[in-house]
Amino acid sequence: MDDAFKPSRRAFLKGSAAVAAGSVAGAAAADTPDPLITELQDWASYTGAGVDESPYGMPISFESHVVRRNVEWLTASPISSINFTPIHALDGTITPQGCAFERHHSGAIELRKEDYRLMINGLVDRPLVFTYDDIERFPRENHVYFCECAANTGMEWAGAQLNGVQFTHGMIHNMEYTGVPLRTLLQEAGADISPDKWVYVEGADASSNGRSIPMEKALDDVLVAFKANGEALRMEHGYPVRLVVPGWEGNMWVKWLRRIEVVDVAVESREETSKYTDVYADGTAQKWTWVMDAKSVITSPSPQMPIKHGQGPLVISGLAWSGHGQITRVDVSKDGGITWETARLGKQGDSKALTRFYLDTNWDGAPMILQARAIDETGYVQPTKDQLREKRGENSVYHNNCIQTWYVSAEGIAENVEVS
Numbered sequence: 001m002d003d004a005f006k007p008s009r010r011a012f013l014k015g016s017a018a019v020a021a022g023s024v025a026g027a028a029a030a031d032t033p034d035p036l037i038t039e040l041q042d043w044a045s046y047t048g049a050g051v052d053e054s055p056y057g058m059p060i061s062f063e064s065h066v067v068r069r070n071v072e073w074l075t076a077s078p079i080s081s082i083n084f085t086p087i088h089a090l091d092g093t094i095t096p097q098g099c100a101f102e103r104h105h106s107g108a109i110e111l112r113k114e115d116y117r118l119m120i121n122g123l124v125d126r127p128l129v130f131t132y133d134d135i136e137r138f139p140r141e142n143h144v145y146f147c148e149c150a151a152n153t154g155m156e157w158a159g160a161q162l163n164g165v166q167f168t169h170g171m172i173h174n175m176e177y178t179g180v181p182l183r184t185l186l187q188e189a190g191a192d193i194s195p196d197k198w199v200y201v202e203g204a205d206a207s208s209n210g211r212s213i214p215m216e217k218a219l220d221d222v223l224v225a226f227k228a229n230g231e232a233l234r235m236e237h238g239y240p241v242r243l244v245v246p247g248w249e250g251n252m253w254v255k256w257l258r259r260i261e262v263v264d265v266a267v268e269s270r271e272e273t274s275k276y277t278d279v280y281a282d283g284t285a286q287k288w289t290w291v292m293d294a295k296s297v298i299t300s301p302s303p304q305m306p307i308k309h310g311q312g313p314l315v316i317s318g319l320a321w322s323g324h325g326q327i328t329r330v331d332v333s334k335d336g337g338i339t340w341e342t343a344r345l346g347k348q349g350d351s352k353a354l355t356r357f358y359l360d361t362n363w364d365g366a367p368m369i370l371q372a373r374a375i376d377e378t379g380y381v382q383p384t385k386d387q388l389r390e391k392r393g394e395n396s397v398y399h400n401n402c403i404q405t406w407y408v409s410a411e412g413i414a415e416n417v418e419v420s
């Protein structure tokens with residue numbers, strides 16, 4: 001076995017030396033003696049870890065800073081709180097469950113599949129109770145969707161507040177879900193699916209987090225999901241079953257889903273009245289804001305991701321998403337929104353899912369005022385902070401999808417700032 005690997009290791013070392021010599025500005029020339037290249041290293045002198053030393057893997061210890069983090073002062077207790085996805089350090093679009101933000105109103109509960117029941121009642125011909133196994137017997141689908149808490153960026157209304165994209169924009173994750181369309185379960189129960197009806201959904205936790213969903217959405221793309229990124233939901237994300245409500249505010253994505261009631265009118269629960277309601281500049285409140293409007297943010301450089309390599313080639317990277325569908329374009333500005341360049345999308349964006357963008361640029365070492373703005377398939381353009389504040393004032397919390405600004409100094413340090 002060992003012998004078989006030796007030739008390929010040598011081949012790899014030759015290959016990487018060639019790259020260093022050829023393409024990357026600032027990389028050491030191949031003729032500079034580098035002990036990492038010229039000397040035998042420990043990791044090639046001894047055998048490594050055995051295959052079953054860690055049967056379920058954690059990230060390598062060198063990446064142990066890439067974790068969810070809290071903002072201590074934000075909530076009184078971790079039981080009803082939120083933590084933040086380390087989006088500054090991730091790339092691509094999929095959020096591993098192990099570092100995806102969590103938001104609980106009464107703590108995360110441990111619910112065994114054997115103890116799981118899902119009831120459908122109300123305006124149905126056949127009230128039904130499903131076990132977990134029952135749900136797995138319906139035809140299932142796979143879809144990638146973002147889940148964004150309506151409060152994401154909610155601390156930034158009155159001014160630049162938190163110095164890290166993890167904290168300003170990290171109440172979001174993006175996973176591939178496996179689940180049964182809610183429509184299938186409604187049909188099974190013989191639900192009254194007339195367009196004026198509503199579906200009230202609630203969880204098995206103490207908060208229950210009940211929300212009303214209009215029938216049109218319930219029949220459209222809502223999923224009763226039991227897997228994320230290929231594996232069971234983690235406890236914190238609603239094991240064994242959660243609701244996925246594509247493009248709509250995270251609060252409606254009921255975890256530990258236990259009941260679906262078909263009703264005549266919206267229930268107007270706590271979660272959809274005193275909470276998750278938008279306040280306007282004149283103090284009036286907007287009833288129902290479900291869709292998460294188009295938004296984008298540069299994840300690197302950003303306050304937690306300074307530029308360390310000095311001037312020359314620089315990859316500016318970020319995320320864009322829209323609850324209305326696909327992201328069609330992302331623009332990046334280096335001068336605080338005066339001029340814009342169109343970024344390259346990592347791949348054609350999925351509908352209601354995160355889209356990765358890149359601007360491959362050459363940094364001259366001068367300070368930059370970085371911004372990104374997203375445009376979605378409806379033609380909607382992400383607004384500036386001032387445009388949003390005109391309508392919403394400064395005392396709002398939810399649905400802040402404004403353009404974010406980072407000031408990047410000549411030293412490559414990035415800071416959360418505002419421009420007007």
Ligand SMILES: Nc1nc2c(c(=O)[nH]1)N[C@H]1C(S)=C(S)[C@@H](COP(=O)(O)O)O[C@H]1N2
Pocket residue numbers: 100101102103104105106147148149150173202203204205207208209236237238249250251252253254255256
């Ligand atoms: N049952 C239940 N569902 C819930 C919540 C909750 O506290 N209990 N929190 C909601 C809120 S406010 C958000 S933003 C999302 C967060 O999902 P996550 O914890 O998987 O990130 O779950 C929603 N679903």
Ligand SMILES: [Mo]
Pocket residue numbers: 103148149150151250251
């Ligand atoms: Mo939320």
